Amino acid sequence: xxxxxxxxxxxxxVGMPREEDFQLLEENLPQIELGEFLCKAIYLSVDxxxxxxxxxxxxxxxxxxxxxxxxSLNDQFPVGCHVIGDFGWRTYTIxxxxxxxxxxxxxxxxxxxxxxxxPLSLYLGSLGLTGNTAYFGLTExxxxxxxxxxxxxxxxxxxxxxxxxxxxxxxCRVIGITGSKEKVDWLKTLGFDHVLNYNETNNLNAALAxxxxxxxxxxxxxxxxxxxxxxxxxxxxxxxxxxxGSISSYNTDSTNLPKATLVQPLMLYKELKLExxxxxxxNDRWIEGIRQxxxxxxxxxxxxxxxxxxxxxSMPNAFIGLFKGENIGKTIIQI
Numbered sequence: 001x002x003x004x005x006x007x008x009x010x011x012x013x014v015g016m017p018r019e020e021d022f023q024l025l026e027e028n029l030p031q032i033e034l035g036e037f038l039c040k041a042i043y044l045s046v047d048x049x050x051x052x053x054x055x056x057x058x059x060x061x062x063x064x065x066x067x068x069x070x071x072s073l074n075d076q077f078p079v080g081c082h083v084i085g086d087f088g089w090r091t092y093t094i095x096x097x098x099x100x101x102x103x104x105x106x107x108x109x110x111x112x113x114x115x116x117x118x119p120l121s122l123y124l125g126s127l128g129l130t131g132n133t134a135y136f137g138l139t140e141x142x143x144x145x146x147x148x149x150x151x152x153x154x155x156x157x158x159x160x161x162x163x164x165x166x167x168x169x170x171x172c173r174v175i176g177i178t179g180s181k182e183k184v185d186w187l188k189t190l191g192f193d194h195v196l197n198y199n200e201t202n203n204l205n206a207a208l209a210x211x212x213x214x215x216x217x218x219x220x221x222x223x224x225x226x227x228x229x230x231x232x233x234x235x236x237x238x239x240x241x242x243x244x245g246s247i248s249s250y251n252t253d254s255t256n257l258p259k260a261t262l263v264q265p266l267m268l269y270k271e272l273k274l275e276x277x278x279x280x281x282x283n284d285r286w287i288e289g290i291r292q293x294x295x296x297x298x299x300x301x302x303x304x305x306x307x308x309x310x311x312x313x314s315m316p317n318a319f320i321g322l323f324k325g326e327n328i329g330k331t332i333i334q335i
Contacts, residue, residue: 002029002038005312006090007061016323017051022061022316029094036096037077039067041312044089044333045124046319047158048247061089061315064129066112066120077111084123085109089315091335107283118297119306125158125330126297126304132289133244133279134162139170140282141242141275142218146171149212151231154222155195156183158330159244162293163220164192165302172218175211177204177227179325186328190303198227208234215239224248229261235270243276247323305329 003026010023032038043066050062064086072079077095086107087093095109112123125131137159144150150167154160155176164174168191176192178184184195194211201207208216208231215236221228224246232241248258267274282289296302307327309318315333322331 001031002092003027004029004090004092006088007315008059009057009061011057013051017316017320019316019320024313029092032071032073032094033096034073036094037069037072037074039083039085039087039093039095040070041065041067041087041091041093041335042082043121043124044312044315044335045129046315046322046331046333047129048245048322050319051323062086063088064124066123067093077109082112082114082120083109084112084128091312107286121306121308121330121332121334122297122304124332125306126162126293126302127290129279130158130330131162131293132282132286134159134166135289135293136279136282136285137242137244137277138163138166138218138220141277142220142240144170144172144218147173148217149173149175149214149236150218150220151175151177151208151212151216152220152222153177153227153231154245154247155187155192156180156328157222158327160220160222161187161190161305161329162302165190166296168192169296169301173212175208175216177223177231183328186305204230205233218242220244222247224260225258226260229263229266232263232266232272233261235266235272237270239270239272241272241274243274307331309333311335 006025007022008025011021013021045064066082066084069077069079069081144167150172152160152164155164156178164176167174173193176187176195177198179199184197187195196207212234216234217236217239219231219241221241221243222245225248305328312335318331318333321327
């Protein structure tokens with residue numbers, strides 16, 4: 001009999017998530033039945049979107065993992081293969097056709113191709129939800145043109161760093177906004193043309209006007225809040241704003257949301273286009289995104305960085321670290 005560990009929400013997270021909000025449980029799994037297979041977690045992902053689901057007390061925390069099939073009564077998932085699935089924060093999972101996915105961004109569980117030149121953890125990052133969010137968000141929503149100026153907030157995060165590199169591949173000028181010198185230095189090695197540290201920039205409006213004297217053609221927004229209002233003030237005529245996230249407000253009470261300057265007058269005056277998206281919109285093109293990102297990785301046009309935590313018990317701290325700015329690139333838990 002296999003024992004699995006899983007994290008559930010002990011109490012709703014109010015404000016910044018705390019380690020005591022989560023509870024680690026152990027339970028016995030039954031024997032698998034015909035059509036089922038048993039997976040052992042190898043790599044698990046933590047992502048900012050999970051913050052929306054830290055209010056379901058008693059529920060397994062949502063999330064995606066790369067897992068290895070260790071028992072199988074399903075010919076499509078033989079023992080020894082690796083799969084990706086929305087199994088949540090748990091160490092072992094029995095999967096069958098009736099298993100409900102835990103994430104609103106979920107895709108059906110499928111067998112992964114082995115990566116001779118890259119770690120399998122990339123299926124949670126550059127070759128998974130992260131990479132496809134960057135790829136489709138930038139190329140389909142922003143539709144950048146060579147020579148245009150792109151601004152990315154949360155630029156040293158998993159999505160932001162990927163967006164900036166694709167923009168460079170497309171021939172754009174890229175301005176990244178981040179919060180530490182270490183992150184600034186890393187983004188410069190990725191080829192970002194200009195990087196602003198919001199913790200050291202006294203006048204972000206003036207800094208943007210200097211970095212983008214002809215205006216910003218596309219803004220890839222991962223943060224929201226007043227920073228976004230300032231960026232939109234510096235947009236070029238007919239600029240496009242892609243809303244991917246709003247991490248500045250994820251840990252605030254719904255009755256006390258942060259205030260930001262109105263953007264409607266700016267949008268009207270400059271005839272801006274603002275569009276939000278969930279990457280699940282592109283589920284029918286999922287493999288297309290993975291293949292393109294893999295090609296860029298193999299060609300050396302894309303780089304990645306992982307902040308790796310070791311051990312299943314480190315998941316709460318890894319998750320909390322996202323909102324403290326402790327990660328650079330993609331955060332991965334290795335079992």
